[in-house]
Amino acid sequence: MSSSTSACPLRFIIVGGSIAGMASALALRKAGHEVLLLEKSDGMYRSPIGIVCMPNMVRQLIRFGLPLERLERESTICARSDLRHGGTNAFMGRVYFAHPDIEGDLGAKVSSIQHGQLRTWLEDLAREAGAKMRFNSLVTQIDPQRASVRLSTGETLEGDIILAADGWDSIVRPVVTGEQSDIQRTGRAGLHMTIPQDRVEKDEELRELLLGGEAAQWVVWYGNGCCVEVYSLPHVKQYSVRLHATVRTDASIVPDWTARRPLDASRSVTDLTADLEHFHSIVKRLIALADAVTPMPYLKMDPLESWVHEDNKVALLGDAAFIQPSGATYTPSASIGDAETLAALFSRLSSRTQIAPLLSAYEDIRAPHVAQHAAASAALLTALSFPLGPAEAFSDLVSFAPDAQLADAAEEDGRSARLHGIWTDFFAVCAHDEVEAAESWWRAWGGPVADQSGAGKGKGKLVQASPDMLAIPIQDQEL
Template identity: 35%
Template sequence: MASSSRTASLSLQFIIVGGGIAGLASAFTLRKAGHQVLVLEKASGPAKVRGGLRSPPNMSRILDRWGLGPELAQYAIKGSEISFRLAETGEKVGAMVFHKEIMKGFGADWLYVQYGDVCSWLYALAIEAGATIRYECEVISIDPYGVSATLSTGETIKSDLILGADGLTSLVRRSVVGRTSLSSPNASQLYIINGSVKTEVVKRHEILRDLLREPEMHMWMGDRYVIYGHAVHGYQDYSVTIAAPLRRPYIRSNGDVEVPDFDVDRNSLEPRLQRLLDLMEISDVATPPSQEPLESLVHDSGKVILVGSAANLIPPCQTQDAATGIEDAATLGNLFSRLRLSEQIPSLVSAYEEIRQPRLAEVLPSELRKQQQVTLPANSALRVIRDSGLRAAMAQAVLDWEQADEELLREQWDEYIRMFDYDADEVADDWWIKWGKLMDVEQQNRQEESIRQQRLSGAQMQISIARVLDRRMGMRA
């Protein structure tokens, strides 16, 4: 499916709070759909984070559709498999192999990308499409009924609709669910520490060189923590992500990223991990929010919409974190490219929520379940069961496609197929096919009723005028 060139007949003013992946992607799709877009971002410029992301097929497919195929070909790393390893020994106990026969069916690849690269690409798309992006603009409050955003400078900006794309600690979400943070930090939560090591540094250490030999992601599973590692940015950086509890609550001071005291016994780690953690440069630390999906993605006024991490609540750097933000943007652009009359706005806003809520209600539990599986406590019965199951599955996964057991492959891929085969544009198209004509019929009926009322009013006025003239003529007689 090619990216649509359809544009709305009625152009709206959108304010997007947040200039990360979801905000920039939404700016691009809505501007391409014919709307005026202003992005307000408190940072001083586009994110240059060197940490990595996974781009599953449902995300890669959309990025390619948006014309980013050349950039992906140059900088993204096409994944071959996920290697599940024990953090204490480095032993490989499992593998998720991306067989080309399966990936061909998705029409897109599993890729490793750098966060800063994706932001840079989306920034270029948004600017080229005509979006306005203002940096060093901190939004301190929004008015969902007056549809305005107030900046720290005191400036107030009005619009037709506001998108909250301001991440897990979203200010805009306060207007939808009543509070900014959805949970209180505590020692048992898995904080996400994202960083990287330059590959030229990795190559200097013989113990680490084999990490770059295959385009795979290493997943070191530990005692209530997990560490991911994979190459990004055309093999120029090696991304390292840690999901672990902290020994004490993490407080970021003055906006700077400090080294958090995460609760991992470094001396118990395999030598490669110890070296990686010594070398990594931390770029971001995030506290996961509530593990329950939001009840609503839209304010009661119908004028404030949540997108990206502000809506999906997926822990950073999980497989579908950035992907769902891209899906949100694709859905909004698709729906609002069809706008013709102001009376359609509430229906299109409701359609966004109707489409995205079921998707997020499936994705969030799936992501949390996967995170839980790879962070089981040491010596627990569940961990023993997990490792034995991974070993059994790996024996089949590493076989050639023709040799692997079909039932085992089907079982292993069942949930991934539901996640990866989702196409946001197709879902939006299906919604329009089902409900768009009904919207047109309802609108036509309202227009016909309005015309009938106008004609009736006109006829009544003519009668009234005639009566006045008759009275005047009678008086003259």
């Protein structure tokens, strides 16, 4: 992240202490600002669910100050991913993440980690940077004119800017938009489970598939509008499993990383979805080894007219600003990217008159890119959930690697094109650099912003993101 620190320190109050909140607390402290993070829970829970740490997120964490040796010790390098036919378990293709085009061009490897571990890293680094945190602190009211919050205890806290990192059901968002957002269910969800490694070892077929000498660190079974992903997490001796599926209409679930539903003889994953019936017995046996499931429904919300309140004292980030598919491949780095971009811009702050244009720049830079993140995640899930068909249709995919020519060389049968097209999205998202985007904006507009007298409020024509800093658009996908 930017090595500069603000000459005009502000007091930021961050509402919400998950990934987006912790990343913001850390980044803004490093940028020289005072930070108070308020989290309604006790902050003790750490989700064991696995997530993929893409190269752009690895770069973000290293810039934040996470020691490389700690990252390598507490995560698992994903060298390759195997694609299998969900109905027959036939091997269909292999993706080589340990490829020079990734490690060289993107500057980092692909890893798998636990969601809770990522939060711990960010919290540890934020505390070391001097961020203040208060847990069991429920915000019930926001005053956007005074930049103050009221807690359930009646206490009022005042700052200079309030940042909403309180997720999809943000209580701050209506303050910015002036109305409740229409959040809709898509009918689909990610059903997350963890399985101890020793249970897998007792099943000979699973042991060979997931622990054998040729085992991949990320295995995907696709089929009929759904897919099953398995991440290897040997550093904690676990496997993380996600079933991307259509949920039953009577399944009452909300996005909550702490909501683990027990699985036993009377309660199973099939209570939540009928899609498991499409899969081979080896997949069903694997899922049967799980003790609990964390269902994370995929929600959608129309893009907001603005992420920033008209008085320029309240701003949104993470899922409060743009709802990403919960637990999807590119989702965590989107929230961290919001934090890093905001901090990089505000590291340049030298006068309070610059607050409005910098908040506007933050939104102009991030809004198109988080839309790209969501579209890329949806496109990946769509590509891995195509209808089951004969294995011969995929004989050309036995082995493939990221290459700029693959998309052009893909067959026009739809399935192959979508599968190869994953790499277009992958490089577009993972090559983006938040600090460089902020620096590009500053090089284009920093002089005029520094010269502003501060007259007037809101967004002026001055603060428009230049085309070279915006993400390459990806075709919209429906989850």
